[in-house]
Amino acid sequence: MVSKRLFVNGRFTTLDPSCPFAEAVYVEDGRIRMVGGYEEVILQAGRADVERVDVGGGYGYPGLVDSHLHLVAYGMTLSMLDFSRVTTKAELLKMVRDQARMTPHGEWVRGLHWDENRLQEQEPPTREELDRAAPHHPVMLTRHCFHVQAANTEAFRRAGISRETPDPSDGAFGRDERGELDGLVYENASRRLYEAMPPSSRAQKKEWLRKAAREALSKGLTGVHTEDLRELGSVSDAWHMYGELTEEGIYLRSHHLIYHPFLEEAADFGLQTGTGDPWRKTGAMKMFADGSIGGRTALLSSPYTDAPSARGMPIHSQQELNEWVRRAREKGFSVGVHAIGDGAAEMVVRAFQSHPIPPGGRQRKCDRLIHGQVLRSDLVQALKHLPVVVDIQPRFVVSDFPWVAERLGSERLAYAYAWKTLLMSGVDCAGGSDAPIEPLDPILGLHAAITRRPPEDPAGGYLPEQNLTPLEALRLFTIGSAVAAGEENERGTCSPGKAADFTVFDRDLLAANADALLEARVSMTVVNGCIAYRG
Template structure:
């Protein structure tokens, strides 16, 4: 039996019944009482109760990232990182340096390049030369577009110069020859050709990412890792072992559609699991990304009028998958960036509800929802679709996205405030490692709609959020999307004792001060999961 009093803190509860407090009493990972230091000591201070002095620190409901990828965050730590690279020459130098240190049969993998940040992209011949005969696969920052070399194509068993892929696409030069670029599902053979990590390597990758999340003040994450782990049984075992070994991070696991039938084989159900790991919605994709011109738009791209993106599934395929999930009691969570993709997802959910009704299970979600038409907002609300937003995309996508989709389309895009004020349930995520994992940086982006540091006039200033709106995205919002609003999201009796402890008052800070806040401790289930030693 664990009995803990947190005291001498300045507590923002997000509970309207007691918005502010000084002390919290915890038993066995649950909040029992919230109030003044005097009242909590009077009622609960006794032998066997541990008192933790917060020394005037600021305590918030535990921050939760509603959309990220633990496996990719962990993998990125082992890849060449191109996020800060600004020239083709520097990119090729990093590739050659890695090639010189690894065996001939080891893959060179990297992540984070953006054509908008480079003077030009390497040609296929340059990738072949700099990789010194090693196979190479480099992901764009979005993980929807890649650069590969000839050796990688040979090992993948594909012939991009002679044929088109069954799904996705290959990039081509003006002569129609493959230029090294790969789009969407055309990358699958390249991934499948790489050596499979062992169970211990998978576990280490996940643990490193979990530890990083805790350092950022995250008490839980919504993630989708079966494309890396592959086995639901291994996924459950890895998270169980990480918890048993002292890595205390809750996870809400979206289940990628190709692995969905494993759940039935194991007798698992929606929201099954335990307090540390829960089974979530079926994860699907409707399109790709704006950066690689594969987000699916209703009209062609402004800077590439020959395409309006890529549709991952036909309407019939998406409805089939959605019905398969619904019949087994699961919602769907669908990646949709473009307005054509969003329309397809909304129509699919509308069809489901006409056939099955709007009762449980909660809660279908549309992931990203960047490019929308104004007519979609009411449809989203009426269909009770929750939105999984990434405010930090404003930093990564502007200003280049203006030229990509055109100013007119942006009037109802990245419109976080409009969506919130329409009464649509919204949560905040990072999509890490595509963008930084820090929820504080996400809040800063939501409030400023600017880069870090600020370098221009704000993008669509009318869509700026208040500090409280931004805070709710990463607390109450993420709890609602998971169907866990009765368990977390606010500091309320009988909810889990999950807290993010900072060195400043987010409700009274400038956005810049929020961005620069320090995480003093992360408490999950009443356990100190991370501390900088100032909380004891």
């Protein structure tokens, strides 16, 4: 592996105030040693033992890092039915029926990204409809938010779920007016359906990861913050599997959130927040405080505007949440909590305040409030005074509007998806996709943060006062992701001494025309000074 490279003929935006723009970057042993003008850098680094890499006039930026996704799950979903563009139940059911015809009897039919708000009928598929579409197969279809499933009778039979099955404390089974199962399964009630499926082999899981990692690099991502333990099932297997990627020459950095049931296993394996190697780092313990707005399981402090009897569903009591945070601190972990509604965010803030991050340790640590879609002003003020990063997903605006306005109402909408407010208030934010819920492509995330509208919609965007500037959007996926990982001294800017991770595009991502972003193509993804992807 070449240890010295000089990247020339580029237009680099470094995000480092001491040298905001550069024409050349000199890399040695995976570290940036010098950035600046071509003549300046070539004078210092133009030696015979240095490999020159022509960037071809491309536009370089600090390596883009997705601060919240599920990489293995993303790879897994690449082989499932995708209902994201389906607009009628008839079309959805035809896809299920066609897939069932091609699938041996008795094997599962899986699909994802259905959303009743995008269907003409404005209602989800029912158990009976799925029975008719696939009478000889168990069927489970995952809603776009991944917090609600639609299943048929055979799937329920395999899972041992019947009319008499009680709801678990952290989920629910949908029922009709007669008390019969209607096919919908909310939150962790789906656990039994997953347990009824045949286990995937390690080789299959590895292939999901391999495909997803290559896809990430091709989109310009130099690293990901990922939570995979629900798919991989073992801390040690996850750790070794990612290590094998590097050995195969797939150079993608990974920062791993530890799903809370695996906390003890992770600690016994010798992990805590900040441990790892240059390619794999341990992140926060991850847990859920609520569900999704689309499924009306996100916990709000007052009822949903379009469903006055519903406020959402807490996954844990305040006491349970506090106790998990305490246990994480005891094991040396920071904590990241999925909290979409303001009721859930309030619980998370209380838990963080009850058990703050202890001082000291090998690395600066911060907690994460993941999603934070509905945040009252008092919660924003509380977050300012905590070592917390808010993990935001700009694409959620594109997916959730306009129907979310009916769920939340005009008063609550004023402090929903308020990314600009968070930044202006001094709250650290990082940008992610939550793939496979949203597309993996960071360009789509940047476009959504800047325009707050779908690519095909020329209108002014939803709540345009919350639009971010191109520079603010870029910082979410660079400096913001580095801060979330406690690694702002290691990455996030193209600065001497930092890791040589950067992404080169064929056009300027900071240009005034945001829609031109959608035409941007990755020319080169550089990780640790190595060309991990070339377009």
